Every structure is written in C-alpha cells, then in structure tokens.
Amino acid sequence: MNGSRWLETxxxxxxxxLYAYPASFRQRYGGEMTWVFRELAADALRRRGALGLIVQWxxxxxxxxxxxxxxxxxxxxxxxxxxxxxxxxxxxxxxVVAYHVVMATVGIVLAMVGLIVxxxxxxxxxxxxxxxxxxxxxxxxxxMLLTQAKPLFRPAITAPLSVASYWAVALTLMPGxxxxxxxxxxxxxxxxxxxxxxxxxxxxxxHFERCAVPASxxxxxxxxxxxxxxxxxxxxxxxxxxxxxxxxxxALIASLYGLALIAALTIANLIxxxxxxxxxxxxxxxxxxxxxEGA
Amino acid sequence: MAAPTRRQKxxxxxxxxxxxxxxxLADGERHGYGIMQEVESRSGxxxxxxxxxxxxxxxxxxxxxxxxxxxxxxxxxDDDRRRCYYRLTGRGRLxxxxxxxxxxxxxxxxxxxxxxxxxxxV
Numbered sequence: 001m002n003g004s005r006w007l008e009t010x011x012x013x014x015x016x017x018l019y020a021y022p023a024s025f026r027q028r029y030g031g032e033m034t035w036v037f038r039e040l041a042a043d044a045l046r047r048r049g050a051l052g053l054i055v056q057w058x059x060x061x062x063x064x065x066x067x068x069x070x071x072x073x074x075x076x077x078x079x080x081x082x083x084x085x086x087x088x089x090x091x092x093x094x095x096v097v098a099y100h101v102v103m104a105t106v107g108i109v110l111a112m113v114g115l116i117v118x119x120x121x122x123x124x125x126x127x128x129x130x131x132x133x134x135x136x137x138x139x140x141x142x143x144m145l146l147t148q149a150k151p152l153f154r155p156a157i158t159a160p161l162s163v164a165s166y167w168a169v170a171l172t173l174m175p176g177x178x179x180x181x182x183x184x185x186x187x188x189x190x191x192x193x194x195x196x197x198x199x200x201x202x203x204x205x206x207h208f209e210r211c212a213v214p215a216s217x218x219x220x221x222x223x224x225x226x227x228x229x230x231x232x233x234x235x236x237x238x239x240x241x242x243x244x245x246x247x248x249x250x251a252l253i254a255s256l257y258g259l260a261l262i263a264a265l266t267i268a269n270l271i272x273x274x275x276x277x278x279x280x281x282x283x284x285x286x287x288x289x290x291x292x293e294g295a
Numbered sequence: 296m297a298a299p300t301r302r303q304k305x306x307x308x309x310x311x312x313x314x315x316x317x318x319x320l321a322d323g324e325r326h327g328y329g330i331m332q333e334v335e336s337r338s339g340x341x342x343x344x345x346x347x348x349x350x351x352x353x354x355x356x357x358x359x360x361x362x363x364x365x366x367x368x369x370x371x372x373d374d375d376r377r378r379c380y381y382r383l384t385g386r387g388r389l390x391x392x393x394x395x396x397x398x399x400x401x402x403x404x405x406x407x408x409x410x411x412x413x414x415x416x417v
Contacts, residue, residue, distance in 0.1 A: 040346075
C-alpha cells in the first residue's frame with residue numbers, strides 16, 4: 001500500500017471513529033476535524049513515513065479517548081416525551097413483526113415447494129415437511145441475515161462459504177450412504193435458496209430501513225426467532241421421544257450450527273451498528289412518527 | 296500584586312488548552328490546523344493539541360463568547376471550504392489578558408521565592 005492509500009484509509013478510519021463524539025458535536029466539527037486529521041497525517045507521512053503516521057495515530061487515539069467521553073458528558077440531556085416514545089416503540093414493533101411474518105412465510109413456502117418438487121423425503125427425518133423446513137428455512141434466513149450484516153461481510157463471498165460449511169455438517173451426518181450427486185445437488189440447492197434469501201432480505205431490509213427500522217434490530221430479532229425455533233424443535237423432539245440418534249440428528253446439528261453462525265454475525269453487526277444507531281436516532285423518531293400517522 | 300477589578304473578576308477562567316488557543320488567536324484569525332501549528336511551534340513541540348482537544352476548546356469558547364467565527368478568508372489562494380477561521384472577541388481578549396496577568400503574577404512570586412534564576416520579568 002503506498003503513502004496516499006495509507007493516508008486515505010487513515011482518514012476514512014478517523015472519520016468513522018468520530019462517531020464516538022455526540023451527534024451535535026460531530027455534525028458541527030466533524031468535517032473540520034477530519035480535515036485537520038488529514039493535514040496532520042499527511043505531514044507525519046511526509047516527514048517520517050509510516051512510523052510518523054503510527055505515532056500520529058497514537059496521539060490522535062489518546063486525544064479521542066480523553067475528549068469523546070468529556071463531550072458526551074457535556075451533552076445536555078433531552079427530556080423524554082413518553083407519548084412520542086410509545087409511538088416510536090410500538091411502530092417499530094409492528095414493523096419488525098411484519099418483517100418476520102413476511103420472511104417466515106417466504107421460507108415456509110420455499111420449504112413446501114422443495115417438498116413438492118423433490119417428491120418426498122431424502123431420509124434425513126421421518127417427516128418430509130419438517131425435513132424441508134429444517135433444510136430451507138434456516139438457509140433462507142441465513143441469506144437474509146448475511147445481507148443485513150453488510151458492514152462486515154460481503155454476501156456474495158460469505159453466503160456460499162457459510163452455506164457449504166453449514167450444510168456439510170448435515171450432509172456428512174446423513175443416515176445411510178447417500179450418493180454424491182444427492183449431496184452436491186442438495187448443497188447447490190441450499191446455496192441457491194440462501195442467495196434468494198440474500199436478494200429478498202436486501203430488498204426487504206432496504207424497505208424497512210426506509211421505515212427507519214435499523215438492520216441490526218432486524219438481525220437481532222431474527223436471531224431470537226431462530227433460537228426460539230431451534231429450542232422449540234429440541235423440546236418437541238425430546239417430548240415426543242423421537243430417536244435423536246436417527247433421522248433428526250443431522251438437521252438438528254445443522255440448525256444449531258446455523259444458529260451459532262447467525263449469532264456471531266448478529267453480535268458483529270450490533271457492535272458495528274452502535275454508532276450508526278446513535279446517528280439515526282433523530283431520523284428514526286421522525287420516520288416512525290410519520291409511519292404511525294400515515295397508518 | 297494589583298487587586299483585580301470587578302470586570303476582571305467576572306471574566307470567565309480558561310483551562311490550559313483554551314488559553315493556548317486564545318494566545319494563538321491573539322495576533323490574528325486562524326483556522327483549526329493553523330492554531331495547532333502555532334501552538335506547537337510556539338512551545339517548541341512541547342504542547343500538541345489533538346483535534347478533539349482543539350475543537351472541544353473551540354466549542355466551549357464559542358459558547359462563552361470568547362471567540363467567534365470569521366467570514367473572511369485570509370488565505371484565499373489555497374482556501375478550502377472546510378476551513379473555518381476563528382478570531383478573538385473583545386471578551387476573549389480580556390480573558391486572555393487576565394489569564395496572562397495571573398500567570399505573570401505567579402512568575403513574579405516564583406522569582407521572589409528564588410525559584411527562577413533568570414532576570415525578573417517586567
């Protein structure tokens with residue numbers, strides 16, 4: 001990486017770090033601070049090269065660590081309008097529930113289509129509909145969540161990789177000795193469903209973001225719903241006394257593996273989204289009020 | 296040591312970084328980076344204001360009316376719209392003078408107690 005790229009990258013990182021300051025401070029002085037940082041970094045690079053830039057970063061990070069909390073503490077507290085808060089929360093809840101109903105419906109419809117097209121079970125579980133729901137619904141939701149985790153992950157790269165690793169667990173644990181074309185065909189099918197999830201999730205997330213529901217909120221609630229789904233499945237299997245060593249085990253392990261993947265993505269996304277949420281708070285309130293009044 | 300007047304007593308105290316900014320602006324208006332350079336060169340590199348420290352001080356002093364934004368652009372040749380120039384207000388000049396007097400009084404005390412070897416300042 002040459003000097004100018006180091007400089008541009010440093011400026012971008014510093015601009016992102018400015019989210020540590022309160023929104024009003026950032027909006028008023030963020031542009032000037034970024035410009036000052038650019039001048040300082042360029043000067044350090046010119047004088048001492050990469051070492052100078054590192055020293056400059058150490059100074060700036062120390063300065064940021066000291067001054068950002070001070071500016072946040074100095075920020076005047078806003079009085080809470082309870083009626084507005086209730087309207088904001090209720091509209092967000094309605095939007096999130098609507099989102100997940102749409103997503104779950106699409107996932108279950110895909111499962112039913114998979115069942116009809118395949119003409120029955122592959123022997124993973126005794127119940128064909130449950131088998132396809134196990135297979136396709138988590139795939140679809142994984143694709144959907146991958147699009148929401150866009151700050152850290154590029155869906156085009158991570159979706160096929162995660163799906164391959166996700167379902168390799170299930171396929172290697174398939175009972176009996178399924179043929180290779182069945183294993184490969186199933187992975188391809190699940191990859192396609194995940195990509196459909198990416199596309200639908202992308203469009204749906206864009207729509208719901210315009211309604212001021214943050215993607216991290218959708219990702220977080222999706223993770224909760226999927227955990228509930230997995231726990232309900234485990235409880236049902238235990239209560240029904242089904243043989244875990246037999247047909248259900250691969251799908252169950254795959255679902256739990258997917259759950260861990262989704263939880264990791266969600267945590268990463270939430271961490272990246274904290275600053276973004278803070279910046280959006282004003283717009284979130286206004287747009288949610290518009291949503292309620294429009295309804 | 297002369298007793299401070301009522302007006303001087305009312306003058307708002309400033310911290311170290313704010314006083315450095317006031318000093319940098321005492322001989323003319325400057326933008327943020329110019330203030331940083333002036334402080335660093337005047338102190339021989341001993342005092343370096345970070346961007347957060349500088350703009351925190353600027354925010355507080357704008358609120359207190361010690362400095363103000365300037366619409367003029369002294370460096371019009373290579374000017375940048377992101378640059379905002381700042382200058383002292385009358386109140387800011389008074390506060391800076393008062394703080395300088397306070398520090399000068401302290402230096403006189405140090406001389407009187409023979410802590411400093413250099414000649415007594417006027």
